[in-house]
Amino acid sequence: MSDGVATRVAAAHALDDVLHRGRSLKAALGATLPQLDDPRDRALVEAIVLAALRQRVRFNTTLDGWMPRPLGQRDGDLRALLLAGLAQLDMGLPAHAALAATVEAARALKRTHQAGMVNALLRRAQREGVPAAEARSAWPGWLARQVEIDWPVQAADIFAASAQPAPLWLRVNRRWIGRDDYLALLREAGIDATADATLADALRLDTALPVQQLPGFDAGLVSVQDGAAQAVADALAPAAGARILDACAAPGGKAAQLAERDDTLRITALDVDARRVRRMQDTFTRLRLEIDTRCADAANPDSWWDDTSFDAILIDAPCSATGIVRRQPDVLLHRREADITALCGTQAHLLDALWPLLAPGGTLVYATCSILRAENAAQVEAFLARTPDAILKPLDARFGHDTGSGHQRLPGEAGRDGFFCARLKKP
Ligand SMILES: C[S@@+](CC[C@H](N)C(=O)[O-])C[C@H]1O[C@@H](n2cnc3c(N)ncnc32)[C@H](O)[C@@H]1O
Numbered sequence: 001m002s003d004g005v006a007t008r009v010a011a012a013h014a015l016d017d018v019l020h021r022g023r024s025l026k027a028a029l030g031a032t033l034p035q036l037d038d039p040r041d042r043a044l045v046e047a048i049v050l051a052a053l054r055q056r057v058r059f060n061t062t063l064d065g066w067m068p069r070p071l072g073q074r075d076g077d078l079r080a081l082l083l084a085g086l087a088q089l090d091m092g093l094p095a096h097a098a099l100a101a102t103v104e105a106a107r108a109l110k111r112t113h114q115a116g117m118v119n120a121l122l123r124r125a126q127r128e129g130v131p132a133a134e135a136r137s138a139w140p141g142w143l144a145r146q147v148e149i150d151w152p153v154q155a156a157d158i159f160a161a162s163a164q165p166a167p168l169w170l171r172v173n174r175r176w177i178g179r180d181d182y183l184a185l186l187r188e189a190g191i192d193a194t195a196d197a198t199l200a201d202a203l204r205l206d207t208a209l210p211v212q213q214l215p216g217f218d219a220g221l222v223s224v225q226d227g228a229a230q231a232v233a234d235a236l237a238p239a240a241g242a243r244i245l246d247a248c249a250a251p252g253g254k255a256a257q258l259a260e261r262d263d264t265l266r267i268t269a270l271d272v273d274a275r276r277v278r279r280m281q282d283t284f285t286r287l288r289l290e291i292d293t294r295c296a297d298a299a300n301p302d303s304w305w306d307d308t309s310f311d312a313i314l315i316d317a318p319c320s321a322t323g324i325v326r327r328q329p330d331v332l333l334h335r336r337e338a339d340i341t342a343l344c345g346t347q348a349h350l351l352d353a354l355w356p357l358l359a360p361g362g363t364l365v366y367a368t369c370s371i372l373r374a375e376n377a378a379q380v381e382a383f384l385a386r387t388p389d390a391i392l393k394p395l396d397a398r399f400g401h402d403t404g405s406g407h408q409r410l411p412g413e414a415g416r417d418g419f420f421c422a423r424l425k426k427p
Contacts, residue, residue: 001108004097007041008084008105011048015080018053018330025053025330039210047165047208052080052087053329054163058133059086066121077109078118085122086130095126135159138329142337143322150373154410158371161412162325168205169415170214171225171253173287175260179203182222185215198398199230201257204415220287225253228323228400228409228419229369232314233257235395235421236365240264242311247298247354250276252283252291254316259289268292270304299346299353309359317347319368319375323411323418344374351383355390355426363393364424369417371410376420377403384424393423 001009010032017028029049033042052059063082064070071079081102088098099122106115136144136159148155170193172182179201186193191209196202204227211217211224232254238244243266246255250271259267269284269291271277277295284291296304298315320340321331351366358364366383368375384390384405392405399421400409406422 002101002104003036003038003041004101005104005108006036007045007048008081008102009108010036010041010045011052011084011087012077012081012105012109014045014049015052015083016076018049018333019056019080019083020076022334024334025049025328039212043208043210047091048084048087050327050329051091051165052083053333054138054165054326055087055090055130056083056329057138058130059083061133062086062125062130063121066124067117078106078111078114081105081109081111082118082121085118086125089122089125090130099123099126135163138163139332140335143332143335146340146372147322151371151410158411158418161410162329164326164412165208166226166326166417167415168208168224169226169230170203170205171223171230171257171260172201172203173221173223173260174201175263176219176288177216177221182216185221189213189215196227198414199227199234201260202227202230218286220289223253223256223283223287225257226324226327226417226419227414228416229253230257231399231409231419232316232365232367232421233261235367235399235423236312236314236363238262238265238312238363242266243308243359244268245298245310245313245354245357246270246316247313247350248272248316248318249293249314250280252280254314255280255291256283256287256289259284259291260287266292268294268310270294270296270298272297299349301353301357305357309362310357311359311362313354313358313362313364314367315347315350315354315364316367317350317375319343319347319370320372321369323369323371323409323420326411327417340372340374344379347375347379348382351379352387355387358426360426362426364390364426365421366406366424367419367421369419371408371418371420373403376408376422377405380405380422380424389426391425391427393425395421395423 014028014032017023085102106118193203249269255269399407409419411418
């Protein structure tokens with residue numbers, strides 16, 4: 001099988017797993033991508049799968065209208081391949097090669113007798129274009145309604161931005177290289193990037209590329225991290241030498257950023273998930289940072305805390321991920337209404353369990369990549385109401401909309417992910 005065909009087969013398998021077997025995007029890509037040797041092929045498969053998932057409702061509606069007979073329950077792989085085909089046209093890949101490889105992939109999937117239909121449908125899409133659909137239709141009804149309640153003015157923009165590809169944001173490791181010098185390295189490599197005006201270490205690339213193509217990636221000069229997430233370090237703004245707890249730290253982006261900025265900080269990076277902790281340790285090794293890393297349940301400090309207070313605590317809490325749908329479109333397939341209640345419980349528990357570990361005068365930042373009020377402003381309001389020694393310290397417009405109980409960045413604004421951040425102080 002040629003590489004071109006193998007990538008389309010891989011994309012169809014991953015999509016079939018996510019769409020029809022309830023697998024997460026991360027797990028599906030994790031199972032598929034290692035089978036491809038070339039990082040460019042892996043990047044292509046990831047881009048096709050993401051594009052197909054973002055536009056899944058629009059593509060499915062079109063296919064259902066165009067197909068002579070509806071596809072059956074057992075045709076999941078064929079539907080997945082058709083979505084992958086439409087995604088490639090949408091992405092602007094050279095149509096002739098994309099179509100030929102996708103039709104050939106139908107044969108490789110033992111769909112020889114349907115290869116002609118795949119060809120005809122994709123040619124029609126190439127000729128006529130795939131009709132537009134309302135971005136809201138990709139969201140489950142209960143979640144779309146909640147977004148409209150929480151963000152009545154911005155909801156339509158949120159749905160639209162969540163259906164668009166995200167830019168690639170980089171964080172330059174200032175421990176080893178300045179942003180301007182790294183920008184020069186990128187330009188030498190023929191890669192176009194923009195320095196962000198409000199984030200000291202951030203660069204933005206409008207088209208994604210495999211990290212291995214980034215100069216000095218393996219040597220730890222740079223990391224991938226969205227602009228919204230990079231702002232958190234400015235909210236925490238720890239003093240030199242501060243003792244810091246990153247309570248939900250894996251895969252380590254924010255802990256690494258803090259360590260890159262100031263080598264006097266004493267950071268404990270904690271996470272409950274052992275696999276993610278190993279990934280975080282690998283990241284710190286790549287970035288050449290020494291950070292105390294632990295696998296433990298932050299909500300149960302008796303099991304890991306040594307009774308010495310922290311000057312700053314970051315709770316980058318597990319959440320609905322509704323702010324990063326453009327990067328994790330499977331959120332819209334797999335999230336259930338009951339998950340939100342459970343997540344809110346976990347978040348409240350983390351806040352209550354960790355507040356006593358904060359030293360007087362200390363700062364706690366509560367952050368999520370959610371856009372739901374229940375996980376964000378309402379969570380902080382409830383915490384302030386039951387915690388007499390907690391004071392809200394407002395942030396500024398760089399952190400997005402002021403909710404009155406923390407700041408909310410909405411997806412796509414300033415090119416960033418949806419992200420919430422509130423700063424609390426202990427007198
Ligand atoms: C949003 S992610 C953190 C991202 C990370 N801060 C970064 O910047 O790379 C949330 C993390 O919380 C972890 N987590 C969930 N419940 C936890 C708990 N009770 N104690 C510690 N970590 C927890 C999850 O395993 C997950 O890695």
